[in-house]
Amino acid sequence: MSTFAQRITRIWYDGEPVPWWLRLLVPAYRGLRRLHLAPYALGLRRPARIAAPVIVVGNLTAGGSGKTPLAIALAENLRLHGFRPGVVSRGYGGTETGPLLLDDVPDPRRVGDEPCVIRRRAGVEVAVGRDRARAAALLLERGVNVVIADDGLQHVALARDIEICVVDGQRRFGNGLLLPAGPLREPLARLDTIPFRVCNGGAAQAGEIPMRLVGDVAVPVQRAAATRPLDAFAGRRVHAVAAIGNPERFFLALRTHGIEVVPHAFADHHAFAPADLAFGDGLPVLMTEKDAVKCVPFAEAHHWCVPVRAELPASFFDAVIERLRAAKAR
Structure with a gap:
């Protein structure tokens, strides 16, 4: 890890003072975010709706929090309950812009590391692409009837039926500031709109579902x-x-x-x-x-x-499936 990345980690999570130049960049980030959302807020664009329920697994902070193990656990549990889940991903870290359906031996340099892990571990159909609605359409062609979007909480272009936010139970939300002064992609108030908040490790707070990664x-x-x-x-x-x-x-x-x-x-x-x-x-x-x-x-x-495998209460999966069936009935 570079010296700069180590310093950013100390600023975000270890109490090191935030430099003035990082604080000055926060309004720019906030403005770009509002500009991105404006067409949807004004009704000029609408999130793409596909012919299957969509479950989004994401987080509010930059970096990993345990989203991929949870996506795998969801896929495995849904399959046990008679669904045919598939996973759509941006394929971060890969060169593929997509949409592309992964084969049995995907190249992580092309499609990203996390989609490869999901494909190998969960054994479900996985598609990658910048346009996640088009990538999800490839899944539907293969008989998928529930789409799990791995890391898509801020990707408003794809309509969703269920949102799940994964919280790093050790780091939580760091200094609570927006990028780049802090780790937050969105303000903490966004949590109030998300029905499922999963706490990975640490002590789950009120309203959070505990998750443990076991390796x-x-x-x-x-x-x-x-x-x-x-x-x-x-x-x-x-x-x-x-x-x-x-x-x-x-x-x-x-x-x-x-x-x-x-x-x-x-x-x-x-x-x-x-x-x-x-x-x-x-x-x-x-x-x-x-x-x-x-x-x-x-x-x-x-x-x-x-x-690692994600362990969560059975009641969490039951609640997700209940919402999922309600979404399919609409």
């Missing part, structure tokens, strides 16, 4: 060896690699298993190269699943992936 196995990135319990690395020194919104969350999770962590934090969606993992000592390298999909071409035998 208890290590999978070889090459998939040429057997999966191991994560506890098999307890007491050992390892290199921990994370290019996610909150790398410290991954490092802390490994430490709770008694693993001695040498942390290596990269910028979110970092495009890995072999040199990034060349630590020269032969120690095991543990990384997130999102990072592993980008390292497959040059992974070595001591490179391991730690997938």
Whole structure:
């Protein structure tokens, strides 16, 4: 992670004073946001409505908060209840502008890392594209009857039936300021309009649904060896690699298993190269699943992936399905 990114993190989340020049940029961000929303507010444009209910999973802050694991858990649960879910994504970090339907072996350099993880883990149809309504149309052609939009809370061009906001339970909303002085994409008042607020880790506050990310196995990135319990690395020194919104969350999770962590934090969606993992000592390298999909071409035998699954109360899924069925009945 660059020195500038580290400083921004300290300003947003660790109480470091906000420089005057960052504060001066907040009105510019607010103005651009209002300009983007103006055609919809004035009725000049309308959000695109597709022929299936849409569930948007997003957050109010820049960076990751656990949206993708929740999207996977939703897709798996909906399928158990007889739905045919699919996922639409911008494909951030990839070169594809779309719309494009992912195949069974998608290239993360083209379609982004998170869509690849969703396709592999949930086994559902996934489409990427800047125009998410057109990408969602590809899903409907494949028989999808519920669309999950991964990271689309601020993408007003696509109409939605259910909104879910994921909150990082450790970082919360940082200093509570709008970009770039703080991490907020929208004012906190936006929370009042969102029916489901999911708290990832930490202590869930009033009105929030608790979510826990569980990672208890290590999978070889090459998939040429057997999966191991994560506890098999307890007491050992390892290199921990994370290019996610909150790398410290991954490092802390490994430490709770008694693993001695040498942390290596990269910028979110970092495009890995072999040199990034060349630590020269032969120690095991543990990384997130999102990072592993980008390292497959040059992974070595001591490179391991730690997938996580999202655990939430059954009542949350029941409430989502109830709203979903009501939306389909309209």
